[in-house]
Amino acid sequence: METASQNTCFGGIQGVHTHASTTCDCDMTFGLFLPAEAQDGPVPVLWYLSGLTCTHENAMVKAGAQGWAAEQGIALVFPDTSPRGDDVANDDAFDLGQGAGFYVNATQNPWVPHFRMWDYVADELPAVLAENFPLDMDRQAITGHSMGGHGALTLAMSLPGRFRSVSAFAPICNPTGGDWGRKQFAAYLGEDESTWAPYDSSLLMAERGFDGPVLVDTGTSDQFMELLRPETLAGAMAARRQEGMFRMQKGYDHSYFFMSTFMEDHVAFHAEALHAG
Amino acid sequence: METASQNTCFGGIQGVHTHASTTCDCDMTFGLFLPAEAQDGPVPVLWYLSGLTCTHENAMVKAGAQGWAAEQGIALVFPDTSPRGDDVANDDAFDLGQGAGFYVNATQNPWVPHFRMWDYVADELPAVLAENFPLDMDRQAITGHSMGGHGALTLAMSLPGRFRSVSAFAPICNPTGGDWGRKQFAAYLGEDESTWAPYDSSLLMAERGFDGPVLVDTGTSDQFMELLRPETLAGAMAARRQEGMFRMQKGYDHSYFFMSTFMEDHVAFHAEALHAG
Numbered sequence: 001m002e003t004a005s006q007n008t009c010f011g012g013i014q015g016v017h018t019h020a021s022t023t024c025d026c027d028m029t030f031g032l033f034l035p036a037e038a039q040d041g042p043v044p045v046l047w048y049l050s051g052l053t054c055t056h057e058n059a060m061v062k063a064g065a066q067g068w069a070a071e072q073g074i075a076l077v078f079p080d081t082s083p084r085g086d087d088v089a090n091d092d093a094f095d096l097g098q099g100a101g102f103y104v105n106a107t108q109n110p111w112v113p114h115f116r117m118w119d120y121v122a123d124e125l126p127a128v129l130a131e132n133f134p135l136d137m138d139r140q141a142i143t144g145h146s147m148g149g150h151g152a153l154t155l156a157m158s159l160p161g162r163f164r165s166v167s168a169f170a171p172i173c174n175p176t177g178g179d180w181g182r183k184q185f186a187a188y189l190g191e192d193e194s195t196w197a198p199y200d201s202s203l204l205m206a207e208r209g210f211d212g213p214v215l216v217d218t219g220t221s222d223q224f225m226e227l228l229r230p231e232t233l234a235g236a237m238a239a240r241r242q243e244g245m246f247r248m249q250k251g252y253d254h255s256y257f258f259m260s261t262f263m264e265d266h267v268a269f270h271a272e273a274l275h276a277g
Numbered sequence: 278m279e280t281a282s283q284n285t286c287f288g289g290i291q292g293v294h295t296h297a298s299t300t301c302d303c304d305m306t307f308g309l310f311l312p313a314e315a316q317d318g319p320v321p322v323l324w325y326l327s328g329l330t331c332t333h334e335n336a337m338v339k340a341g342a343q344g345w346a347a348e349q350g351i352a353l354v355f356p357d358t359s360p361r362g363d364d365v366a367n368d369d370a371f372d373l374g375q376g377a378g379f380y381v382n383a384t385q386n387p388w389v390p391h392f393r394m395w396d397y398v399a400d401e402l403p404a405v406l407a408e409n410f411p412l413d414m415d416r417q418a419i420t421g422h423s424m425g426g427h428g429a430l431t432l433a434m435s436l437p438g439r440f441r442s443v444s445a446f447a448p449i450c451n452p453t454g455g456d457w458g459r460k461q462f463a464a465y466l467g468e469d470e471s472t473w474a475p476y477d478s479s480l481l482m483a484e485r486g487f488d489g490p491v492l493v494d495t496g497t498s499d500q501f502m503e504l505l506r507p508e509t510l511a512g513a514m515a516a517r518r519q520e521g522m523f524r525m526q527k528g529y530d531h532s533y534f535f536m537s538t539f540m541e542d543h544v545a546f547h548a549e550a551l552h553a554g
Contacts, residue, residue: 008498009534061533064341067541221285250285256338257286264344 001132004029010070011036014060017132023116023124024083030125031060031078032133035070044139044274045075045129046267047163049121049155051146052180053099056080059145064260068267074274075135079121081147083114096184102175103151104199106188115188118199122155141270143167145259146224149216150175153201153233157210165273167215167266169259170222173233174202180227202229205236214244215269217262219252278409281306287347288313291337294409300393300401301360307402308337308355309410312347319413321551322352322406323544324440326398326421326428329457330376333357336422341537345544351551352412356398358424360391373461379452380428381476383465392465395476399432399439418547420444422536423501426493427452430478430510434487442550444492444543446536447499450510451479457504479506482513491521492546494539496529 001019008014012035021028037043046069050059056078059065069076082088082101089110091097101117130137142163144152149171156166175181176196185196197203214237218230234246252258278296285291289312298305314320323346327336333355336342346353359365359378366387368374378394407414419440421429426448433443452458453473462473474480491514495507511523529535 007530007532007534008496008528008538010538014534062338064344064537066534067341067537219285252285255284257284257291257343260341260344261285261287 001128009033010066012038012066012070014066016056019128021083021120021124023120024114026083026085026088026114028083028120029056029080031056032129033066033069033076034133035073035075037073038075038134042134042136043073043075044141045077045135045137046270046274047077047079047121047140047142047152049079049103049142049144049148049151050081051144051148052081052095054081055099062256062260063263065263065267068264072267072271072275074267074271075133077125077129079125082117088114095180096187100147100184102147102184102188102199103154104185104188107195108188108190111188118155121151122159139164139274141165141274143169143266143270144171145169146228146254147172147180150201154199154204157201157204157208158198160211163212164276165213165215165270166210167269168217169262169266170218170224170228170254171201171216171233172228174200174229176200176203177232178227178229180224202232202236205233205240205242209240209242212243213269213273214242215266216244216246217249217266218247219249219254219258221251222254224254278405286310287343289315289343289347291343293333296405298360298397298401300397301391303360303362303365303391305360305397306333306357308333309406310343310346310353311410312350312352314350315352315411319411320350320352321416321418322354322412322414323547323551324354324356324398324417324419324429326356326380326419326425327358328421328423328425329358329372331358332376339533339537340540342540342544345541349544349548349552351544351548352410354402354406356402359394365391372457373464377424377461379424379461379465379476380431381462381465384472385465385467388465395432398428399436416441416551418442418551420446420543420547421448422446423505423531424449424457427478431476431481434478434481434485435475437488440489441553442490442492442547443487444546445494446539446543447495447501447505447531448478448493448510449505451477451506453477453480454509455504455506457501479509479513482510482517482519486517486519489520490546490550491519492543493521493523494526494543495524496526496531496535498528499531501531
């Protein structure tokens, strides 16, 4: 693992690190914010999964999360959203290929060799983090934005016991039912839609739910509302009596201006779960 | 004036607006954050002047200022750092020409026709703001980063009564004595160094000071320390018995990670002056 940069930030360190990923068969870069408390011992971890077109960097510089994480003594992990490189398959569309991994393991060519973001985020990167940094991997939580909200929700529900809490900003809630999902799942997973279901948070919510608190925020002026399909997840959460909050925030859109506004709430929500017991 | 975008943000509106500038003889773009209180009447204004290579956008998305401004009921103005356009003179260097206006009025060619950032920020943009938005122009304060810190300090000291408080993040403190300044002043103002002095905050501090509180933060690990020359301003502030604080922040560098860390302090500092009396 190589450290590309380190900046002092809110009393802690915002680092950027690169490692040779065996899962994605390419170099992968991630951001890691360590609060000052990490100098004295392992700290809890909040994962932040980003949306379409983003790298590890966008949320790291625009979401305004470090200040709140510093206040709570929590580390932040910012993974990339796909494998990258000249040898990695891509597509001209912004919503397929590099920058658009959708947190799935591809089973179809040309995506198979590298596009294994589910395994990368679920298995390889946690191992890299545990080995190299003072992180308490028994205290993990996860959040994300848009495609990353979809990733956070599906990972949290599919890995029971891994995350104490899950939240999402404007998540893609029902990818098997909308054009942010059907297009990508057909490409990455093939035409058999039964293979798509494990990657749909509304279906997972209906089937199993999450053993912990859930927080979802979406702006009422989100320009991608038809693609996000929040009503499916809200309905599934209510039908299951899922512990949690589903909020529609008046006037907010899909941007980082929306996300940064509610970041304090989300970090505090996760901190309560991470610091408990 | 045309509004390019508006995003709801911390209960207020982050707008981006473009107007035909007569001062710079080109279209100029600025960001303006209006807190919720602006719906009920004029609100105080905090100017934020950006550094080299920046447009109106960088601080707007990376400095994390809107949340604190919303809490204080204060508007934020993010001007561009230079005139722009295909017809506007430029230089291959990142620190001269477009993106590097240095908040001066150029007297030398090829810069004369457009590079009048002092007059733009001191006169034209305030008039545009006062005409179009619910701003209390009797309650203004100013801050900035690096080249923008230089701009904030020199404008504040040269326009007595305009700004109630001034602060700066890692400002260029003594441009007539360092390579971030001498190069640009020679190009924009010519070889007669007597014309440079009005644009040097250390010289202005020695000569007249500021009638109000001053706050300056610089990181001890700032990679551009030799160009910033903080010791000249600190010495001049102390010699004058200037009301204010000059802080060196251990471990911080020149980045937005540094600035965002101390943004809460700076907005609170200005809010105290803006809300007084």
